[in-house]
Amino acid sequence: MSHDNGPSLWSTFSAGLWRENPIFAIVIGLCPTMAVTNTVTNALVMGVATAFVLMGSSAMVSALRKVTPGPVRITIYIIIIATFVSAVDWALAALLPLAHKQLGAFISLIVVNCIILGRAEAFAARNPVLPSVLDALGMAAGFTLAMLMISTPREILGSGTLLGLPLFGPRFEPWVIMVLPPGGFLTMATELTILAWWRHRSAERQALAEAT
Amino acid sequence: MSAPEPTSATLIGTLTLAGLLSGLVLVGVFQSTKPLIAANRAAAMEAAVTRVVPGAVKAASYERVDGKVRASQVAVGASSDKPMAYAGLDKAGKVVGYAIPAEGPGFMDTIRVLYGYVPGAGTIVGMEVLDSRETPGLGDKIYKDADFVANFKKLDSKPEIVGKKKGTKSKPNEIDFITGATISSKAIVKILNGSAAQWAEPLAAGATPTQGKQP
Numbered sequence: 001m002s003h004d005n006g007p008s009l010w011s012t013f014s015a016g017l018w019r020e021n022p023i024f025a026i027v028i029g030l031c032p033t034m035a036v037t038n039t040v041t042n043a044l045v046m047g048v049a050t051a052f053v054l055m056g057s058s059a060m061v062s063a064l065r066k067v068t069p070g071p072v073r074i075t076i077y078i079i080i081i082a083t084f085v086s087a088v089d090w091a092l093a094a095l096l097p098l099a100h101k102q103l104g105a106f107i108s109l110i111v112v113n114c115i116i117l118g119r120a121e122a123f124a125a126r127n128p129v130l131p132s133v134l135d136a137l138g139m140a141a142g143f144t145l146a147m148l149m150i151s152t153p154r155e156i157l158g159s160g161t162l163l164g165l166p167l168f169g170p171r172f173e174p175w176v177i178m179v180l181p182p183g184g185f186l187t188m189a190t191e192l193t194i195l196a197w198w199r200h201r202s203a204e205r206q207a208l209a210e211a212t
Numbered sequence: 213m214s215a216p217e218p219t220s221a222t223l224i225g226t227l228t229l230a231g232l233l234s235g236l237v238l239v240g241v242f243q244s245t246k247p248l249i250a251a252n253r254a255a256a257m258e259a260a261v262t263r264v265v266p267g268a269v270k271a272a273s274y275e276r277v278d279g280k281v282r283a284s285q286v287a288v289g290a291s292s293d294k295p296m297a298y299a300g301l302d303k304a305g306k307v308v309g310y311a312i313p314a315e316g317p318g319f320m321d322t323i324r325v326l327y328g329y330v331p332g333a334g335t336i337v338g339m340e341v342l343d344s345r346e347t348p349g350l351g352d353k354i355y356k357d358a359d360f361v362a363n364f365k366k367l368d369s370k371p372e373i374v375g376k377k378k379g380t381k382s383k384p385n386e387i388d389f390i391t392g393a394t395i396s397s398k399a400i401v402k403i404l405n406g407s408a409a410q411w412a413e414p415l416a417a418g419a420t421p422t423q424g425k426q427p
Contacts, residue, residue, distance in 0.1 A: 069218040069226055076230050083234040087241040094248035097256065101343075176350070 012131050016138030022115045023146035023188075024195055029115035033147060034184040036106050040163050043151035045099045047144030049092065049107060053084045054116050054143075055136040060084075061124040062132035068125070077120045078111070085111040115139060150187050154178045250290065257289030257326075261298045261311040264328035264338030268300025268308050281414045297411060300328065309337055310415060314407035318399040321345040323354070325403055327364065331415035336373075336404065339364035344396075351396035360397065363387035369408040375401045 007015070016022065022029050032050070036042040060080045061068075068076050089107045092100040100107065110116065119139055124132040155161060158178030160168045177183050261271040275284035275294040286292040298311045310331065315324040321344065328338035341355035353360060367373060368385035375397055378388045389397040 067226075069223055071218065072223050072227055075227060079227075079230045079234050083237050086238055090241055090245040090249065094245040094252065097249075097252040176347075180347070 009131065009134055013134040013138040016135060016140070016142040017145065018142065020139075021142040021146055022118075022139050023143060023150075024192065026118075027192075028118055029113045029143060030188075031109065032106055032113060033150060033188065034181060036103055037147055037151035037154055037184055037187075038158065038179040039102075039155045039161075040148065040151045041099070042102055043147035044144070045092075045096070046103060046106065047140070047147050049088050049103075050110055050113060050115070050143055051137070051140030052088055053081065053110050054119060054140045055133055056084045057081045057116055058119055058124040058132045058136035059129055061120040062127060062129045065125050073125065074117075074121070077117060077125075081116050081120070082111050115143060149191060150184065154183050154187050158183055250287065253289040254287055255289075257298065260326050260340055260342065261288070261300050261328075264311050264326055264340050265300030265309040266328070266337055267302050268311075269303055270301040270305075271298040271311065272301055274299055274310070276411065276414050279414055280417070281411075295410070297329075297415070310411075311338075312407055312411055313342065314403050316399060316403035316406065318344055319346055319351045319393075319395045323396070323399055323403065325400065327404060327407075329369070329408065329411065329415070331412070334368060334370040334408065334412055334416075336364050336367040336369050336408070339400070339404070341400075346393070346396045351393045353390045353393045354396045354400055357390055357393075359388065360390050364404075369404065369412070372405045372409075373401050 018025075020026055023033055032046055036046045057077070057080050061077055064076070064080075085108060088110070089100075092103075092107060119136060123135045127135070152162070155163075156167060157175045158180075160166060160172040160174045175183075178187070258271045262268045271288045273284040273286050273288050274281050274297045275286065275292060276297070277294060281297065284292065284294070284296065286294075286296065288298055296313060298313075299307045300309045300311055302308050308330075310329045311326050312329050313324065313326050315322050317323070323341060323346070324343040326340050326342050327336055329335070330337055339361065344352070344354070346352045346354060355361065363381075364387070366384070367387060368383075370385065372385065374383075374386045375389045376382075376386050378391050381388050387397075387401065
């Protein structure tokens with residue numbers, strides 16, 4: 001964010017999507033990433049719920065940034081975030097009871113997701129409402145994308161299904177470990193390794209191109 | 213974020229205001245979602261009752277007080293401080309069996325089950341796991357393994373349910389355990405035996421619906 005005129009709205013949004021992806025680049029908010037990526041549906045619902053909380057709280061934090069006294073700002077942020085999370089929790093229980101049952105305590109735990117407090121403190125507290133909402137939207141989209149990238153191989157290999165639909169015949173023996181916690185770490189580590197290799201390689205190529 | 217240090221009064225005022233506003237929002241959301249959530253719970257429980265009690269199309273709440281069963285004012289699926297059972301009613305409103313929620317420790321966490329029970333004979337006619345965190349692929353066979361679940365379609369709970377190694381059950385009160393999920397299977401047997409022992413006599417004695425009307 002060292003541009004002269006500040007980043008454009010598009011780059012504010014797209015930063016979270018990939019370049020500063022909360023999971024794969026900043027590597028925060030990993031508890032839900034490990035816990036609810038055992039099926040694609042869970043990951044999707046979690047992503048949408050987190051997106052709602054992130055956008056709502058970023059907008060509120062940004063709108064109130066001039067009247068929030070510095071010494072108690074974190075407390076205020078937590079009050080705002082917790083309010084949104086409780087609202088999402090009840091709304092899901094009322095509208096999508098099955099998804100709510102599946103995700104269980106992890107909905108309430110959105111309140112301690114570092115991405116949300118992190119964006120409130122790092123971005124929303126210093127920027128106007130529109131960029132803050134765009135930043136939240138980008139981060140939420142990046143979070144959901146990462147959750148989908150982790151949950152898809154886990155569900156396919158661990159349950160032999162995608163979005164709950166069976167992919168293989170009845171003779172497929174699921175790799176149970178993939179839906180257990182170790183599977184989350186294995187998938188995440190594999191994807192981080194591939195991305196790190198890819199980033200390293202493109203940086204090398206760029207350096208080479210500049211040198212010649 | 214302003215340069216001058218805010219006074220304590222400002223801080224207290226801001227936090228109080230934030231708490232108040234948050235409280236207002238929460239009360240609003242809670243009040244508007246409460247009836248829907250209760251309706252969801254009731255619908256889910258009623259559906260489960262009709263699955264574990266064959267022939268039932270509706271559910272009615274009963275509670276156990278001092279070893280007697282009586283009709284309860286608590287809605288189906290709502291939480292109560294008394295042990296609950298749900299009568300499965302057929303189309304004519306006749307009780308065809310009871311669905312009893314029960315719980316106990318499993319391999320990972322508490323397992324909550326609902327089982328269909330016909331008093332007198334003490335026959336278990338169905339069982340469904342409502343809530344569990346058993347190991348995927350192993351312990352979760354207590355509800356995913358059709359053979360295991362079929363054990364509970366017609367099972368004598370008297371004198372008590374006995375678990376046998378897979379393929380060796382021979383008596384009407386015996387079930388086949390799941391290979392690789394012995395702890396979870398044993399947990400189910402223990403939960404059912406414990407619960408059936410508590411409910412057998414009160415249910416066999418019959419419900420006293422007249423008392424339930426007076427709180």
